[in-house]
Amino acid sequence: xxxxxxxxxxxxxxxxxxxxxxxxxxxxxxxxxxxxxxxxxxxxxxxxxxxxxxxxxxxxxxxxxxxxxxxxxxxxxxxxxxxxxxxxxxxxxxxxxxxxxxxxxxxxxxxxxxxxxxxxxxxxxxxxxxxxxxxxxxxxxxxxxxxxxxxxxxxxxxxxxxxxxxxxxxxxxxxxxxxxxxxxxxxxxxxxxxxxxxxxxxxxxxxxxxxxxxxxxxxxxxxxxxxxxxxxxxxxxxxxxxxxxxxxxxxxxxxxxxxxxxxxxxxxxxxxxxxxxxxxxxxxxxxxxxxxxxxxxxxxxxxxxxxxxxxxxxxxxxxxxxxxxxxxxxxxxxxxxxxxxxxxxxxxxxxxxxxxxxxxxxxxxxxxxxxxxxxxxxxxxxxxxxxxxxxxxxxxxxxxxxxxxxxxxxxxxxxxxxxxxxxxxxxxxxxxxxxxxxxxxxxxxxxxxxxxxxxxxxxxxxxxxxxxxxxxxxxxxxxxxxxxxxxxxxxxxxxxxxxxxxxxxxxxxxxxxxxxxxxxxxxxxxxxxxxxxxxxxxxxxxxxxxxxxxxxxxxxxxxxxxxxxxxxxxxxxxxxxxxxxxxxxxxxxxxxxxxxxxxxxxxxx
Ligand SMILES: Cc1cc2nc3c(=O)[nH]c(=O)nc-3n(C[C@H](O)[C@H](O)[C@H](O)COP(=O)(O)OP(=O)(O)OC[C@H]3O[C@@H](n4cnc5c(N)ncnc54)[C@H](O)[C@@H]3O)c2cc1C
Ligand SMILES: *[C@@H]1O[C@H](CO)[C@@H](O)[C@H](O)[C@H]1NC(C)=O
Ligand SMILES: *[C@@H]1O[C@H](CO)[C@@H](O)[C@H](O)[C@H]1NC(C)=O
Ligand SMILES: *[C@@H]1O[C@H](CO)[C@@H](O)[C@H](O)[C@H]1NC(C)=O
Ligand SMILES: *[C@@H]1O[C@H](CO)[C@@H](O)[C@H](O)[C@H]1NC(C)=O
Ligand SMILES: *[C@@H]1O[C@H](CO)[C@@H](O)[C@H](O)[C@H]1NC(C)=O
Ligand SMILES: *[C@@H]1O[C@H](CO)[C@@H](O)[C@H](O)[C@H]1NC(C)=O
Ligand SMILES: *[C@@H]1O[C@H](CO)[C@@H](O)[C@H](O)[C@H]1NC(C)=O
Numbered sequence: 001x002x003x004x005x006x007x008x009x010x011x012x013x014x015x016x017x018x019x020x021x022x023x024x025x026x027x028x029x030x031x032x033x034x035x036x037x038x039x040x041x042x043x044x045x046x047x048x049x050x051x052x053x054x055x056x057x058x059x060x061x062x063x064x065x066x067x068x069x070x071x072x073x074x075x076x077x078x079x080x081x082x083x084x085x086x087x088x089x090x091x092x093x094x095x096x097x098x099x100x101x102x103x104x105x106x107x108x109x110x111x112x113x114x115x116x117x118x119x120x121x122x123x124x125x126x127x128x129x130x131x132x133x134x135x136x137x138x139x140x141x142x143x144x145x146x147x148x149x150x151x152x153x154x155x156x157x158x159x160x161x162x163x164x165x166x167x168x169x170x171x172x173x174x175x176x177x178x179x180x181x182x183x184x185x186x187x188x189x190x191x192x193x194x195x196x197x198x199x200x201x202x203x204x205x206x207x208x209x210x211x212x213x214x215x216x217x218x219x220x221x222x223x224x225x226x227x228x229x230x231x232x233x234x235x236x237x238x239x240x241x242x243x244x245x246x247x248x249x250x251x252x253x254x255x256x257x258x259x260x261x262x263x264x265x266x267x268x269x270x271x272x273x274x275x276x277x278x279x280x281x282x283x284x285x286x287x288x289x290x291x292x293x294x295x296x297x298x299x300x301x302x303x304x305x306x307x308x309x310x311x312x313x314x315x316x317x318x319x320x321x322x323x324x325x326x327x328x329x330x331x332x333x334x335x336x337x338x339x340x341x342x343x344x345x346x347x348x349x350x351x352x353x354x355x356x357x358x359x360x361x362x363x364x365x366x367x368x369x370x371x372x373x374x375x376x377x378x379x380x381x382x383x384x385x386x387x388x389x390x391x392x393x394x395x396x397x398x399x400x401x402x403x404x405x406x407x408x409x410x411x412x413x414x415x416x417x418x419x420x421x422x423x424x425x426x427x428x429x430x431x432x433x434x435x436x437x438x439x440x441x442x443x444x445x446x447x448x449x450x451x452x453x454x455x456x457x458x459x460x461x462x463x464x465x466x467x468x469x470x471x472x473x474x475x476x477x478x479x480x481x482x483x484x485x486x487x488x489x490x491x492x493x494x495x496x497x498x499x500x501x502x503x504x505x506x507x508x509x510x511x512x513x514x515x516x517x518x519x520x521x522x523x524x525x526x527x528x529x530x531x532x533x534x535x536x537x538x539x540x541x542x543x544x545x546x547x548x549x550x551x552x553x554x555x556x557x558x559x560x561x562x563x564x565x566x567x568x569x570x571x572x573x574x575x576x577x578x579x580x581x582x583x584x585x586x587x588x589x590x591x592x593x594x595x596x597x598x599x600x601x602x603x604x605x
Contacts, residue, residue, distance in 0.1 A: 025255045026072055026120075026262045030286075030294050033263055038065040040598070041284045041298040042305055043268045043314065045070075046122015047245050047584060048571040048591035049305030051163070054189070054249040055595035057260040062602075064260050065296060067286055069267040070095060070118035073125050073246040081379055082235070082242050083362075083387040086432055088126035089115045095126060099309060099471055101535065106479035112534040114346075114474060116307055120264065121246030123307065124584060127537070129235040129242060129390045131192045133160060134579025134586055136225035137416030145576055147547040148557035150593065153225055159592040160223075160585065161185030170196025170240040170388035178232040180221035190248040190588060191238030195393035197386050199428035200360050201444055201507075205230070205394045208501045215398075216498065222397055226418050227581065230396035233425075236584070237390065240383030245588075269293070269468030270318040271302050271567060279335055281318075281566035290469045300602055301568050304543075305591075308573035312341035312459045312542040313472040315554075320564065329466050335564045339554050343544050344457040345578040346476040347536035348484055350529055351431030352495055352518075353445040355509035361442040362386075362429025392427040397451070397581065400490060410483040414452035419580045422491040423449045424498070430512075433534055437512060444508065446499070448491035449536045451580040454481035459542050476535050488529055492518065538583040543573035558597050570594035 027033050040056055042049045045068035053066045076095070078084040088095050096115035103109040117123040136153035143152035150156075164185035169175065175194050184192065195202075209216040209230045219229025236243045255262065265288060272283040272295065281302055283295045304311045312321075319326055321340040323333035365372040365386060378385035397420035400406055414421055430436055430443035457477030462470050479485040496519065499508055510516070514532065517524035546553020546562075554562060555574050561567040572587045579586045 025260060026264055028071075028264050030263060030266060030288055033065075033261060035063065035065070035261070037297040037299060038063045038261075039298070039300045040064045040303060041296055042066045042303045043284060044068060044122065044304070044306035044310065044571065045120045045246070045262060045264075046117060046305060046307055046571070047124045047587045048594070049122065049303070050120070050245040050249040051588060051591035052303055052305060052570050052595050052598070053260060053262070054254050055592070056598060057254070057257045059599070060257075060259055062259060062300075066260075066262045067266050067268055067284065067296075068120055068262065068264050070120065071264050073120040073244060076119070079119070079121070079125050079244065080241050081376070081387050082129060082237050082240070082390050085126060085128060085242070085390070093126070095119045097309070097471070099474055101474050101476050104476065104478045106485065106530065107533045108531045110531070112476070112478070114309070114476065114535050114537065114539070116309055119246075120250060120262070121244035124236070124244040125246060127584060129237055130395075130582045131223070131234040131236050131585050132227070132395075132581030133223045133589070134581045135227050135415060135419040137419045138577070138579045141415040141577060142545070142575070146545045146557040151557065156589050156593065159589040162188050162592045163190050163588040164188040164192050165190060167191040167193040167238055169194045170237070170384050171198070173198070177220070179234065180224050183221050183224035190236055190245070191243040192234050193237050194232055194234060196237065196240060196384070196388040199393065200358055201426060201428045202393055204503055204507060205426050208498055208503045209396075211501060211503065212498070215494070216396055219397070222395065222581075223585070227397040227420055228399060228418060230394060233390075233393050233395050235390045237388065240379065240388040267469070268306065268314055270314065271304070272318070273334060274566075279564040281564060298566070300605070301598060302566055303598070304567060304569045305571040307571050308344065308539045308542045309459055309472065309474060311569055311571055311573045313461065315340045315543065316461050317466070317468050320561070325460075329461060329463050331461075331466060335561075337554055337562055339544065339552055341459040341472075341542050342456070343541045343576070344459060344476065344539050345453060345455070345541045346457055346478070346539040347449050347451055347453050347578060348478050348488055348533045349447055349449040349536040350488060350492060350532050351433055351445055351447045351534070352492060352515055353430045353434050353443050353512045354499070354515070355512075356442045356444040357507050357509055358442050360428070361444070362391075362427070363440065363442045366429065367436065367440050391429070392425045394426045396424040398422050398424065398494065400487060404490070406483065406486045406490065410454070410481070413454040413483060414580065415577070419452055421450065421452045421487055422494070423451045423581065424491065424495055425449070434512065434514075446495045448488060448495055450484050450487045450491065451578070453578070454483040455479065456541075457539070476539065478533055478535070479530070485529070488533065489525060492525060492529060538578055540572045540575040540578050540583060543569045544576035545574050546576065558601075559594050568594070568598065
């Protein structure tokens with residue numbers, strides 16, 4: 001995640017101009033659904049789920065049903081205008097799950113939020129759209145840890161390309177020298193582009209980096225396998241429009257396929273076996289009113305694509321998990337897979353803000369209703385202007401120095417020597433999670449994330465009320481491992497060093513009150529980090545892959561659930577480690593390969 005400056009705090013009236021649109025092939029009432037048996041039933045129409053729905057329906061002989069808990073994405077202005085994502089993932093959004101995180105003991109017992117998208121497109125409909133694949137070593141580690149070469153970087157590149165359609169930025173500026181064309185696909189489905197509006201900090205960031213090349217080397221393209229360095233951010237933006245998985249993989253030419261049905265506002269509670277006591281799963285149970293239960297049958301496979309928080313919850317509710325725990329809370333255990341919901345990796349993030357001596361920042365429209373109207377009209381007419389961009393336009397992926405005492409004290413969670421430990425995100429505005437000081441102003445913020453982190457968290461059922469309609473208990477494990485905390489301290493210090501460059505004289509003003517003590521002493525910095533750390537919104541690993549036959553893990557390298565048949569998991573929960581960046585691009589590529597694995601299984605059936 002990258003927190004932008006566009007919560008529209010003063011402009012609530014603009015948010016959610018809903019047309020409640022449903023296309024012909026989307027069903028909002030189960031009674032209208034033409035079939036009750038499909039070849040494939042996909043649970044969750046999000047990032048991964050819609051890729052699988054699209055690819056499987058390329059075969060006209062296969063019928064596919066997607067069951068999505070949220071509504072259609074159509075007719076929601078905020079889901080189209082890139083800069084208006086804030087209200088979509090704010091605590092008050094009608095388009096997120098209301099998950100809470102248990103008090104984080106290494107973060108002053110605070111409970112940082114963990115929203116997930118709840119509409120077609122899933123989290124790609126509400127996220128910040130940063131397109132970062134991770135390092136080649138991240139993927140080579142997936143191959144090594146699962147024993148399946150197919151998850152390695154060279155083998156996965158074609159799947160990144162299959163997903164990606166490199167696209168001109170909204171302002172059509174000359175992008176020579178801002179990316180490596182050889183690293184990108186041009187005829188895929190989801191648009192990826194460079195920043196489409198120039199904020200003044202872009203030049204200052206580049207100038208600073210150029211003056212400190214040892215610590216902040218330029219990287220032409222962080223998506224080419226070796227991300228270390230500072231470069232231009234790529235986002236899934238299509239000529240000024242957000243390109244969610246619903247906007248791309250469910251575009252008219254796909255949703256109109258007669259073999260694809262999409263049921264919205266239907267929440268899945270469980271997967272059910274073919275018969276009592278069987279470990280062959282064929283049925284999906286769901287409800288639209290949280291009372292009446294319905295089931296549909298999948299004759300070939302149930303595909304779980306509900307995301308890294310809901311997929312383990314559905315498995316656990318179905319009796320698939322740690323049998324001892326399930327029995328204790330009154331759920332009949334069907335498959336003993338103790339790793340379900342364990343091993344979650346979530347990255348910590350700290351957003352740091354200063355006043356800026358400028359009249360051009362996200363605050364220009366964020367805090368000025370007149371300016372917002374002007375900018376929105378411009379977006380509407382020409383699909384250009386400040387609303388075409390996501391937060392921030394430059395990013396640095398960096399490593400701890402080789403001689404860092406952190407590396408000699410702790411084992412290194414990074415996948416290899418060309419994999420970053422930290423990420424710094426430069427934003428022309430205040431962070432969304434940071435309250436605007438009374439009196440307003442203009443700001444600059446730089447977010448620090450530990451992208452190769454060691455801590456592990458969990459998703460478990462609520463033991464006092466494990467009902468399917470209750471939310472699971474989520475522990476993101478922030479700073480559970482000291483490596484993550486000390487690395488965050490290093491990361492924030494690197495931001496201070498960067499902004500201390502004379503390049504920022506006359507632009508960078510005083511820090512926000514909360515940040516000020518962090519600049520005074522190490523103790524101040526450490527206290528500040530614990531009281532400001534939040535989730536980076538990249539949890540993975542809760543249904544992690546392991547080698548076939550391994551006693552640990554949840555899924556085999558072909559993404560089939562272990563110790564059962566009929567269920568495949570295709571979403572971010574299968575990544576056994578978090579990639580050293582944001583998680584959407586990897587989820588797209590995993591879903592593309594996952595679709596091919598399904599096709600291979602059923603090629604002759
Ligand atoms: C606010 C925010 C900002 C982010 N920013 C970025 C970014 O800039 N770049 C990046 O790479 N990543 C970002 N991410 C992370 C990224 O979006 C996710 O990791 C990724 O999209 C997850 O994909 P998924 O398919 O696993 O799950 P999702 O895309 O979340 O899809 C899961 C779908 O399943 C549905 N579902 C869940 N439970 C049920 C149920 N019981 N029944 C029916 N349907 C159900 C959900 O409603 C949802 O549509 C961000 C995430 C958030 C929340
Ligand atoms: C874009 O910039 C590059 C170098 O910066 C230059 O060589 C090229 O001619 C430019 N292209 C266009 C279309 O102006
Ligand atoms: C299953 O959960 C119980 C606690 O309910 C725990 O003691 C046990 O170690 C877990 N089993 C595994 C294999 O993790
Ligand atoms: C808000 O924006 C309008 C239009 O650009 C501008 O005229 C006005 O001065 C701005 N108001 C403030 C308080 O900055
Ligand atoms: C965009 O323009 C159209 C037609 O000019 C208008 O109907 C619509 O309300 C405008 N939308 C916004 C968000 O301004
Ligand atoms: C468990 O569910 C109950 C009932 O909804 C709720 O009051 C409680 O806070 C939940 N516990 C946790 C840890 O989320
Ligand atoms: C703010 O910037 C202007 C020029 O853009 C400069 O003249 C002025 O001195 C700056 N103010 C401070 C306090 O640095
Ligand atoms: C968590 O993952 C690691 C490797 O990725 C593995 O060694 C460990 O056994 C896993 N734990 C569980 C509970 O699956």
